Amino acid sequence: MFRGSDITQDLKFYVTNAMADTCNECGVCKKECGFLMTYGNPGSIAENYKADPGRWLGISFECSLCGLCTSVCPKELDPAAWFLDLRKEAVKKGLINFSKHKTLLNYEKKGNSKKYSLYSLPENCDTVFFPGCTLAGTRPANTLNTFEYLKKQVENTGIVLDCCTKVSHDLGRQDYFNEMFFEMKSFLIKHKIKTIIVACPNCHKIFNTYGKEFKVETVYDIISRFGFDDTRKISGQITIHDPCPMRFEKSIQDSVRSVLRKKGLEIVDTPHQKSKTFCCGEGGSVACVSPGFAQTWKRKRVNEASPHKIVSYCAGCVNLLSKSSDAFHVLDLVFDPEKTMAGKAKISKPPFTYLNRLKLKRKLKRKPAKTTRERTYTAFEKKRRNGVVLKLIFAGLIIAAIAWTRAAGALAYLDPGKLSGLIHESGNLGSVIYMLVYALAPALFLPGLPITIAGGILFGPVWGIVYSITGATTGAGIAFLISRYISSDFIESKLTGPKWIKLQDNVKKHGWKAVALTRLIPLFPFNLLNYAFGLTKIKFSHYIIATFICMLPACIAFIVFSSSLLDLVQGKLSKEFIIGLVLIVMVSLIPVIYNKIMKKGKNGI
Ligand code: SF4
Ligand code: SF4
Incomplete structure (x- = not known):
């Protein structure tokens, strides 16, 4: 069967072409589905998509992803998976703001939150019951009954109140979903859970697809296998x-x-x-x-x-x-x-469903367990547009500062000659204070870029580089040592996301090369990264040498560039400005080139 998958190829030229070429417009799927009746057979949608992708990426959110088309297609096409791929593409391109899905996404977020989640694992627990959000909210009593029943059938069964994040998955928010689900999975694997018993078909689909490490069963399988205590019969x-x-x-x-x-x-x-x-x-x-x-x-x-x-x-x-x-x-x-x-069973509706979940959690919390946790992890959501907006604001602020300085007649105070004279007069004190500030900044989570820029302005291109790289490397070392020797447990509990776990794997496999790569390519926030490396087994000397060498290119670029800013304020375009700009562009191209190499499937870390 031809199925769509995670988008690794350009939809327009691969998956879509296959859909357009293979679908013979027989109309079997269209007959079943109101969405297709409105928009046409998948083959014609694929053709139209090629002409106007933006429109059709949006329309993909009107398909219910039910898979009936997939089930009936004589050509064994999988339009449902293709529509999900279109959603992922829409998210990737930042075309969807999810304002209409806000309530649903909040519902999901609550499920993952500290307030609503609970992991309760007894001694020797290798099986957990995962009831899902809706069952727990609408039927708390029967959720509890099911749990008690399962405990009788499977020894040491634990329970997990959490959300499988299928809402995000189906909305194409794949990065967010991956992080959230991987974090949950990592916790369960770390605590030796082997079997997940689900009640909700959505949770089943998610665990079955992304949790291959587990055996996934449903409560219906267990009840069918072991029978039930309540022998009262009904008819109808x-x-x-x-x-x-x-x-x-x-x-x-x-x-x-x-x-x-x-x-x-x-x-x-x-x-x-x-x-x-x-x-x-x-x-x-x-x-x-x-x-x-x-x-x-x-x-x-x-x-x-x-x-x-x-x-x-x-x-x-x-x-x-x-x-x-x-x-x-x-x-x-x-x-x-x-x-x-008789239609008299008690089924709760919102907002009482939220209250029920909290009450259920409270009851379960009272039961003895070897391991408990409430989830505090939240995946980082990429906000591409915000990144662009921030850059524009930054550029705007620089232009405004230059304009204000000129208009206010403050240029005399910013003369590079006078400034370097002042620094000279202060002897070594200025440079020592500067390096001290830079050395403490990473441990205190202060941003490094403004300090680097200040280094270029205050000390010029040569000494600016020396002081800046010395301070930054010392700072990276201090954070590393704090993480390794002082508060490793605390930091480990904070860095539980998939990318941090992958980083640890990479360091295990590639040693200093993993440090070098993350210094050259800003895949992680600098300050957190220093702490994260402290949790790995890498030697301090390897870490510090790789950090020093690989931070140097960006340091040189920004110091050379910023050393020209005072001239720029005075209305002069110095050679440092041009060289600095070229170097910044070159440094910024490293991640782009790396991504291209990775996409071509060449080996990398
Ligand atoms: S998956 Fe989408 S296109 Fe296919 S039958 Fe369901 S709603 Fe229609
Ligand atoms: S059933 Fe298959 S071949 Fe027929 S229109 Fe639908 S997708 Fe195309």
Whole structure:
């Protein structure tokens, strides 16, 4: 099957061309989907995308990513994955501001927050129950019942209240998702967790796709395998709504059916179930941008199920479908069968769902555990536009400062000759104070660039370089030593993101070369980086020599450039200005060249 993937190629020339060339516009998928009926077959969308990519990147957020098209396509195309790729591309290009998804993203953020999250792992725990946000919020009692049940079946089961971050994943926020999920995964691996038991189909999809290190099971598999204590039977005919992420999960679909049959229910088949299931309307956060398409999906599901009740195994689907028909969650039928069939089961709605999650967490926190944690990690979100804005503000401030100095007649005080005379008169004191400030700055998280620029202005191109590189290298060394010998535990608890873990791996594999690379290419914030290296096994001498040598190019460029600023204020364009500018451009090109080499697949760190 042709599937899209993480974007490594240009969508326009590879994935899109394949979609345009292979799709024969048979219309089988279009017949099923309101989105395609509006915008055309995937093949024609791919052609149109090539002509006007911006428009179609935006439209991809109206597809619910349900995968029904993928399931029915005779050419084995995967339009759903392609639409997700388009979303990722839109995010990469900074075309989406997510103002319409704000509520949903806040919901996700709450799930990951210190306030709502809890990891509770008992002694010898290698299995955790991951109920997901919606089940815990709408059905706290049955979440607890499920946990108690699992503990009886699987010894030392722990629990994790956290969000799998699928909202961000499906919105194409891949970098953010990767960081958040990787951090969670790293914690679980570090604590020897081998099996994740999920209740939510979205969590299942995420763990199954990105958590290959774990065995991923569902509570439905466990209940189907071990049975349940509550032997009360119920009767009646129901239809099953298989959630989209479970479309191709045959054994889980079978487990759910087996549980419901054991309860005494008769399952009425519908044309759109299992691999052909409809979206409930929640998929891909489509309701935020196109409520019409979401409504159409929901109507289709409800109409096809009518006059029977709908049972599903996704709390989100049940929430939505229950607004238009009798819809129940499998776990409600397992733990509270009679009340559920009578429509009297207690299902909470927002804002009480938030309160429920906090109460549930409080209850779970009281239980003894060997390891507990509340999550404090938040992934860094790239704000490209802000970067450009900051640069423009910086340039604007320099121009304004020059203009003000000239207008206020303050030029006489900024004469380079007079300034160097003053420095000369102060003897060594000026340079010692300067280096001392620079040596302390990294440990105190003060930005280094303004100090470097001051070095060029005060001491000129030659001594400026000497004092600046000495101060900066000493500062990098001090932060390294603090991290290694004084507060390693504290710093380790702060640097838990995937990129920091990868950095440690790189240092293990490549030693000083990893230090050299990160000094030449600003992949990490300088001040944090010094602390991070202190946690690795690298020798201090290797670290300090690589730091000194590889910081030198940028130091030279900025000092030479800034040594010309006083002349510039006086209205003179010195040769230092031109040389400094050329050097800054050359230093800035190092990351670009490195990225190009990496993209071509050549070896690198
Ligand atoms: S993934 Fe679903 S909504 Fe998107 S095009 Fe396919 S069938 Fe339509
Ligand atoms: S079913 Fe496949 S080949 Fe037919 S229109 Fe849809 S994507 Fe194209």
